[in-house]
Amino acid sequence: MGEHRPTAEFPRHLEALYARFPFTRSYGDDPISELRPLAPDLRHAEVAGVFASTLAIGNTTSIRGAIRRLAGLVDGDVARLVDPAWSVERGRRLRGFRHRWIRGDQLDRLAEHLSAFYAQEPSLETAFLRGLNAGGFAAGVDALARVLRGGVAGRRGRPLPRGYAALFPSPLDAGRSPSKRLTLFVRWMVRQRFPDLGVWRRVPTGELCVPLDQHVHWIAYHLGLTARRSRSWRTVEEVTESLRRIDPIDPVRYDFVLCHTGVSGDCPKERDLAICGPCSVRPDCLLWRGRRSAG
Numbered sequence: 482m483g484e485h486r487p488t489a490e491f492p493r494h495l496e497a498l499y500a501r502f503p504f505t506r507s508y509g510d511d512p513i514s515e516l517r518p519l520a521p522d523l524r525h526a527e528v529a530g531v532f533a534s535t536l537a538i539g540n541t542t543s544i545r546g547a548i549r550r551l552a553g554l555v556d557g558d559v560a561r562l563v564d565p566a567w568s569v570e571r572g573r574r575l576r577g578f579r580h581r582w583i584r585g586d587q588l589d590r591l592a593e594h595l596s597a598f599y600a601q602e603p604s605l606e607t608a609f610l611r612g613l614n615a616g617g618f619a620a621g622v623d624a625l626a627r628v629l630r631g632g633v634a635g636r637r638g639r640p641l642p643r644g645y646a647a648l649f650p651s652p653l654d655a656g657r658s659p660s661k662r663l664t665l666f667v668r669w670m671v672r673q674r675f676p677d678l679g680v681w682r683r684v685p686t687g688e689l690c691v692p693l694d695q696h697v698h699w700i701a702y703h704l705g706l707t708a709r710r711s712r713s714w715r716t717v718e719e720v721t722e723s724l725r726r727i728d729p730i731d732p733v734r735y736d737f738v739l740c741h742t743g744v745s746g747d748c749p750k751e752r753d754l755a756i757c758g759p760c761s762v763r764p765d766c767l768l769w770r771g772r773r774s775a776g
């Protein structure tokens with residue numbers, strides 16, 4: 482069996498999916514609806530974005546709940562997390578925090594690393610751009626991962642909390658991680674169009690890569706945007722290239738719609754006449770066309 486490819490009409494079908502998509506419904510379900518009120522300026526957006534993306538594990542309801550709980554612990558002012566004068570109180574307030582396998586002591590260290598970074602540089606955009614200009618998007622994400630793992634503060638030699646470094650995988654690590662959470666963080670910071678925050682002005686949207694979560698991978702595979710069944714950085718690059726051919730200026734524009742088509746249940750992830758009938762990308766879908774699923 483040959484590789485599955487979308488039809489020549491796929492760009493038009495995808496555009497129709499985008500045009501009809503109920504953004505308002507899915508915005509309320511997305512973590513960014515918790516993030517936006519915490520982000521009135523660049524510093525707040527970066528700090529809230531780093532913590533929200535770090536917590537982006539599990540379903541959207543639990544992620545939104547985790548962001549809300551964290552915001553409650555800092556009385557709604559996330560910039561306090563990186564205020565050196567607040568470090569003792571921060572540790573006390575974060576101590577009992579837990580979301581899935583992420584613990585308060587890890588978040589406390591993350592805040593410490595960010596605080597050390599901001600003592601030297603005004604914005605994470607600078608660190609990202611250094612990587613981007615040296616080696617492309619993957620190197621930009623790698624630069625961010627290094628900051629968060631403790632590129633500045635970590636040199637002091639204090640042991641990292643258990644499991645800490647694994648929270649910030651890089652596409653340049655041996656495992657070639659898809660680095661979904663940091664890639665999502667960059668999307669939030671860079672894109673100025675809804676629903677993103679657009680506080681970074683020096684990174685072109687054409688450079689972005691898709692945050693490849695399980696929903697985006699599932700639909701991308703079944704629409705023939707990648708033939709890869711596993712999520713790796715190579716898969717991220719393939720899906721992004723497929724989307725870049727449709728919109729070179731803003732290839733990640735479709736990410737929110739592809740993701741929430743899966744999250745919302747709009748796509749049942751199986752051939753279902755009643756639900757698939759009105760689906761705009763049905764002619765391109767591997768399941769609809771009757772071949773086997775990626776599982």
Ligand code: SF4
Pocket residue numbers: 700703747748749750751752753756757760761762763766767768769
């Ligand atoms: S045709 Fe059905 S299975 Fe395929 S993407 Fe659309 S809703 Fe999902």
